[in-house]
Amino acid sequence: MANEKFDNAKKGKNDEFYTQYADIQKEVNAYLEYDADTFKDKIVLLPCDDPEWSNFTRFFAQNFERLGLKKLISTSYATDSKKFKSYVQLSFLEMESPKYDKTKTNKHGKIFTLTRDTNNSGHIDIDDLEWEYLKGDGDFRSKEVTQLRDEADIIITNPPFSLFREFVDWIMQANKKFLIIGNQNAITYKEIFPLIKNNRMWTGCRFNQRVNGKNMTFVVPDNYPLSGTEVSVDEKGRKLVSVAGTGWFTNLEHGRRHQPLELMTMADNLKYSKHKEIRAEGYPKYVNYDAIDVSFTDAIPDDYKQEMGVPISFLNKYNPEQFEIIALGIVGSIDFSSERKMEILDKNGKPTGKYTINAKGTLYKEWNKNADPKPPAFQDCENGKLYQSIYARIIIRRK
Ligand SMILES: C[S@@+](CC[C@H](N)C(=O)[O-])C[C@H]1O[C@@H](n2cnc3c(N)ncnc32)[C@H](O)[C@@H]1O
Numbered sequence: 001m002a003n004e005k006f007d008n009a010k011k012g013k014n015d016e017f018y019t020q021y022a023d024i025q026k027e028v029n030a031y032l033e034y035d036a037d038t039f040k041d042k043i044v045l046l047p048c049d050d051p052e053w054s055n056f057t058r059f060f061a062q063n064f065e066r067l068g069l070k071k072l073i074s075t076s077y078a079t080d081s082k083k084f085k086s087y088v089q090l091s092f093l094e095m096e097s098p099k100y101d102k103t104k105t106n107k108h109g110k111i112f113t114l115t116r117d118t119n120n121s122g123h124i125d126i127d128d129l130e131w132e133y134l135k136g137d138g139d140f141r142s143k144e145v146t147q148l149r150d151e152a153d154i155i156i157t158n159p160p161f162s163l164f165r166e167f168v169d170w171i172m173q174a175n176k177k178f179l180i181i182g183n184q185n186a187i188t189y190k191e192i193f194p195l196i197k198n199n200r201m202w203t204g205c206r207f208n209q210r211v212n213g214k215n216m217t218f219v220v221p222d223n224y225p226l227s228g229t230e231v232s233v234d235e236k237g238r239k240l241v242s243v244a245g246t247g248w249f250t251n252l253e254h255g256r257r258h259q260p261l262e263l264m265t266m267a268d269n270l271k272y273s274k275h276k277e278i279r280a281e282g283y284p285k286y287v288n289y290d291a292i293d294v295s296f297t298d299a300i301p302d303d304y305k306q307e308m309g310v311p312i313s314f315l316n317k318y319n320p321e322q323f324e325i326i327a328l329g330i331v332g333s334i335d336f337s338s339e340r341k342m343e344i345l346d347k348n349g350k351p352t353g354k355y356t357i358n359a360k361g362t363l364y365k366e367w368n369k370n371a372d373p374k375p376p377a378f379q380d381c382e383n384g385k386l387y388q389s390i391y392a393r394i395i396i397r398r399k
Helices: 002-010 021-034 055-062 143-151 161-173 184-188 193-197 266-272 276-281 312-317
Strands: 043-049 071-076 110-114 130-133 154-157 177-183 202-207 217-220 231-233 239-242 246-250 308-311 323-328 341-345 351-357 363-366 378-380 386-390 393-398
Touching: 021 055, 021 177, 021 202, 043 055, 043 143, 055 071, 055 110, 055 154, 071 143, 143 161, 161 177, 161 184, 177 184, 184 193, 184 246, 184 312, 193 323, 202 312, 266 276, 308 312, 312 393
Parallel strands: 043 071, 043 154, 154 177
Antiparallel strands: 071 110, 110 130, 177 246, 202 246, 217 239, 231 239, 308 393, 323 393, 341 351, 341 378, 363 386, 378 386
């Protein structure tokens, strides 16, 4: 159900997932632990925000002095331009301001900036935010928000899920530092994977992890339709949705990225791995690519120097000093060494009369009757051998 919610957001029906304060605070603290000056003297831009309500604006404004920021800029997207219509209550900040303009309030984005102690309180904080209407609707692709991007050092937000690729491209065009929320599915996008492979983008501290039994959880508008197990209403009556596979992407350094994975040798894994699949089947080779399959990140053999296919969740443990990323194990990313015609089998392993070449362009291995929990998925038309295709692998090599 959580993925269904994410798919809706992907289609652009609903991009209104709001990030919780504690999630922002915890993530930012991880960068500060690694380098206390990560944000010092930096201009931080929070685009795709709703500064009056956003926890991003609240967090960075309240921590302006602690982080040593030079300037904070936050921009919002006009209510009328949003795809999902929800009731928006105007903030007092806007309504009570002499700048309030009812002809602009729904059609224009807003810009909030923080640079100085405007109310002479002795501190720069959220009460010193200054605002005005943008010329347009606050679309991040607009000329005025793009100019703010160019002025900024670090771009931080939870961008609309439906525009994730475009948003990353927009950041990359200007070669900026960033910290953004996205979904694990994005790793397999043809626009995103090369950035990960070339160490221009990596997973942040929290990525696809359950905390207190929950995936990363967002606040959604009051009229958001709630159903399924990954939804709830909190003590303040706010609607919450937890989304599997979600986390932070960044190009800011953090400590976990430089911790080596503690691994056992291949021989020890075969004897002592906690995964019975590894003890039973070991490390089968793919039929259509010269690499072994490692079905669990913690079972990567420490002493194996050739290419290996590992689950996508490996990226959360990826240390660029320890491993090199070679490719994504799908068609278009690597050159498969075989082009076999195979019959597709149903979920019970029975023939369907439908055929595929090269297991639909994924990695595949011979089916192991004793170790594979699922029946075979394909049968070779020439030699009758049975195969299992292996989805979503990243090909890596020990450095
Ligand atoms: C996932 S929400 C996150 C909001 C806020 N950053 C947060 O995390 O609480 C994405 C926001 O981007 C806005 N948005 C959608 N399309 C946009 C666009 N083209 N340009 C700027 N913002 C956009 C949505 O209306 C929504 O408010």
